[in-house]
Amino acid sequence: MKILAAATVMSLLLLYVGERVDVVRVGYHVERLKLKRVAIQREYDELRVTASRLTSPERLERVATDRLGMVPPRQGQVILVRLQPEAPSERKPSRPEVRLASQGFSEPGSRIP
Amino acid sequence: MTFMDPLRVRRIFTAFLLLVGFALVLFRLFNLQVLQAGELAVKAERQHEKAITLQGGRGTIYDRQGKVLAINVEVPSVFGVPTSLEDPAPVARQLGRVLHVRPDEIEKKLKQDRSFVWIARKVDPEQGRRLQRMPLEGIGLVLEGRRYYPKGTLLSHVIGFAGMDGEGLEGIERRYDSYLRGEKQTVVLQRDALGRTVFPKGLLQQGPSSGHSVVLTIDETIQYIAEKELEEAVTASRAKGGTVIVMEPRTGAILAMALVPTFDPNSFGSLYADRWRNRAVTDVYEPGSTLKVLLAAAALEDRVMEPQTILFGERGSMTVGNTVIHDHDPSGWMTFAQVLERSSNIGAVKTALALGPERLSRVLRAFGFGERSEIDLPGEAAGLVRDTRSWGRRSLASIAMGQEVAVTPVQLTAALSAVANGGWLMKPHVVAEIRDAKGQTVFQASPLVRRQPISAGTAQKLTRILEGAVTRGTGKSAAVSGYRVAGKTGTAQKVDPRTGTYSTTLFIGSFVGFVPAEDPRLCILVVIDEPQTQSWGGVVAAPVFRRVAEQVLPYLGVTPKEPVRVALAQAETIGAHRAGRAGR
Numbered sequence: 258m259k260i261l262a263a264a265t266v267m268s269l270l271l272l273y274v275g276e277r278v279d280v281v282r283v284g285y286h287v288e289r290l291k292l293k294r295v296a297i298q299r300e301y302d303e304l305r306v307t308a309s310r311l312t313s314p315e316r317l318e319r320v321a322t323d324r325l326g327m328v329p330p331r332q333g334q335v336i337l338v339r340l341q342p343e344a345p346s347e348r349k350p351s352r353p354e355v356r357l358a359s360q361g362f363s364e365p366g367s368r369i370p
Numbered sequence: 371m372t373f374m375d376p377l378r379v380r381r382i383f384t385a386f387l388l389l390v391g392f393a394l395v396l397f398r399l400f401n402l403q404v405l406q407a408g409e410l411a412v413k414a415e416r417q418h419e420k421a422i423t424l425q426g427g428r429g430t431i432y433d434r435q436g437k438v439l440a441i442n443v444e445v446p447s448v449f450g451v452p453t454s455l456e457d458p459a460p461v462a463r464q465l466g467r468v469l470h471v472r473p474d475e476i477e478k479k480l481k482q483d484r485s486f487v488w489i490a491r492k493v494d495p496e497q498g499r500r501l502q503r504m505p506l507e508g509i510g511l512v513l514e515g516r517r518y519y520p521k522g523t524l525l526s527h528v529i530g531f532a533g534m535d536g537e538g539l540e541g542i543e544r545r546y547d548s549y550l551r552g553e554k555q556t557v558v559l560q561r562d563a564l565g566r567t568v569f570p571k572g573l574l575q576q577g578p579s580s581g582h583s584v585v586l587t588i589d590e591t592i593q594y595i596a597e598k599e600l601e602e603a604v605t606a607s608r609a610k611g612g613t614v615i616v617m618e619p620r621t622g623a624i625l626a627m628a629l630v631p632t633f634d635p636n637s638f639g640s641l642y643a644d645r646w647r648n649r650a651v652t653d654v655y656e657p658g659s660t661l662k663v664l665l666a667a668a669a670l671e672d673r674v675m676e677p678q679t680i681l682f683g684e685r686g687s688m689t690v691g692n693t694v695i696h697d698h699d700p701s702g703w704m705t706f707a708q709v710l711e712r713s714s715n716i717g718a719v720k721t722a723l724a725l726g727p728e729r730l731s732r733v734l735r736a737f738g739f740g741e742r743s744e745i746d747l748p749g750e751a752a753g754l755v756r757d758t759r760s761w762g763r764r765s766l767a768s769i770a771m772g773q774e775v776a777v778t779p780v781q782l783t784a785a786l787s788a789v790a791n792g793g794w795l796m797k798p799h800v801v802a803e804i805r806d807a808k809g810q811t812v813f814q815a816s817p818l819v820r821r822q823p824i825s826a827g828t829a830q831k832l833t834r835i836l837e838g839a840v841t842r843g844t845g846k847s848a849a850v851s852g853y854r855v856a857g858k859t860g861t862a863q864k865v866d867p868r869t870g871t872y873s874t875t876l877f878i879g880s881f882v883g884f885v886p887a888e889d890p891r892l893c894i895l896v897v898i899d900e901p902q903t904q905s906w907g908g909v910v911a912a913p914v915f916r917r918v919a920e921q922v923l924p925y926l927g928v929t930p931k932e933p934v935r936v937a938l939a940q941a942e943t944i945g946a947h948r949a950g951r952a953g954r
Binding site: 302306307312332335365 | 439440443495513595
């Protein structure tokens with residue numbers, strides 16, 4: 258009986274210690290993942306910066322003219338093509354919703370008469 | 371005499387020793403666990419727990435198309451531990467090669483009797499990677515957040531910049547600092563014997579959230595066009611500087627705000643404040659003849675003049691209050707519309723005299739002069755419209771010609787936008803939207819009407835007159851083939867700071883107009899400060915308006931309503947193209 262009780266206590270202790278070890282191990286794993294996430298986020302931000310720098314209009318124009326031999330279109334060389342016939346309601350862009358400056362941000366909108 | 375059994379003696383002795391040993395251990399335990407418990411618990415906590423303050427990254431700034439204009443990146447900073455270095459010279463040489471800093475400067479830092487010195491803060495990530503690969507004794511790297519502006523000089527005056535510690539110092543960075551700044555949070559970490567984080571308290575606790583993102587109304591492409599054309603004009607006219615503002619008249623949204631000379635916000639530290647100040651908002655100037663638009667608006671609104679009212683041009687010379695007023699092109703009889711087309715000073719002065727100071731002042735103030743436009747940029751100036759009690763006949767004449775009144779470029783653009791917008795004065799703004807770290811919109815700008823200084827009928831009459839100023843008058847160089855343009859030139863004398871009087875050599879040439887006149891999509895102001903070749907607004911500023919408009923209108927998909935003069939498609943090099951434009 259005594260042996261059984263001792264074995265039970267030992268098992269519980271071992272279980273507790275095992276759990277604690279597992280918790281610590283998971284803690285280390287979480288930290289590693291966090292560091293990995295930070296590194297990936299940093300790489301993502303760096304890539305965004307690079308993409309933004311590479312797509313700047315100044316660089317695009319320089320590459321187009323210097324490397325590809327393009328020239329800016331002259332007046333009349335850009336022709337806008339309307340894909341669909343204009344519906345009467347589309348003739349003018351609709352007036353945007355406006356508010357009086359004194360009304361602040363939370364007031365409901367009103368249209369210019 | 372009986373002797374104790376030696377074995378028993380040994381047992382007793384051993385038991386005694388054990389007892390003493392246990393007593394000592396117990397005493398020590400009691401001392402540690404009970405008597406010194408509080409003090410030691412604090413010590414232990416200090417050793418395996420670490421409270422650190424984390425700050426979320428600064429929010430990103432985008433243009434209206436979602437292009438990144440300002441972003442936070444983590445970059446390495448290099449530090450040294452001089453006390454752990456025996457010979458700093460070779461280390462300094464190696465560092466100097468990577469960081470492009472003189473080795474003797476680094477060596478000087480490393481020779482200090484200190485345990486920590488910064489060698490270089492917030493360096494290029496590539497430099498950091500190279501340093502990481504080099505086994506350098508006594509040198510370490512830490513990551514710090516750095517504000518980065520990938521477009522360089524583009525839109526620098528509007529975006530502004532943030533300081534080394536991430537606080538907004540200028541422009542949008544300053545105005546919206548409270549939104550852009552990341553959340554601050556203190557967290558407690560548990561560390562093991564090696565200093566690694568074991569299991570942070572509150573594992574499920576979210577880290578500090580990043581600052582909000584700000585989306586501007588500015589369009590990167592339109593901004594580039596404006597900056598490029600302004601730069602070319604300033605260079606060609608050997609001017610001191612210049613400003614171009616492109617505004618959507620219907621909403622008050624600023625599509626571009628270009629200033630020359632410009633600066634790179636990535637390295638603002640080496641520049642003086644007047645280089646990075648947004649002069650389109652903070653500085654005032656006397657607008658010259660562009661103010662005649664508002665004089666005409668007042669005269670038409672109060673029915674003092676009609677477009678066909680006849681005025682006598684005095685053959686180019688008239689005296690008002692001991693001052694002789696001249697016209698560039700002497701005229702005889704002319705209509706009121708022709709006064710604006712020819713930018714006649716005499717016609718303008720006669721209109722102002724007929725209108726009187728009260729009515730003119732009222733309309734100028736109604737158009738927003740003398741008060742801040744409330745644009746969402748820091749440091750805005752209110753401009754100057756003096757009290758009418760101090761206006762004599764001579765002042766009235768000067769004001770009619772756009773002198774003795776000080777306006778900011780933004781105020782003038784907003785005022786002309788009101789003419790384009792059927793008389794409604796809108797609040798100019800550069801921020802379209804603010805989003806939190808999760809991408810949820812927390813603020814969305816909507817067009818705000820300030821007031822209606824003139825009626826829609828007056829605005830329409832004035833638009834026709836301003837169209838004439840471009841087709842027949844001083845603003846011919848602003849005409850855009852295929853589109854109807856309404857606008858006005860201006861050439862204003864500057865006050866010579868040395869004499870305090872109007873200079874005969876320092877001018878501001880400007881043009882302000884909108885296009886297409888029948889359904890305005892763009893209002894553009896061009897100001898060229900102190901041009902050296904020609905000073906006339908119609909010569910130095912109007913062509914910039916045309917070149918910006920003829921590129922931006924197709925970009926926005928605005929179709930021409932009139933036949934476009936088709937240019938001959940001929941082979942030419944870019945160099946020839948540019949040389950041709952610069953010579954116009």
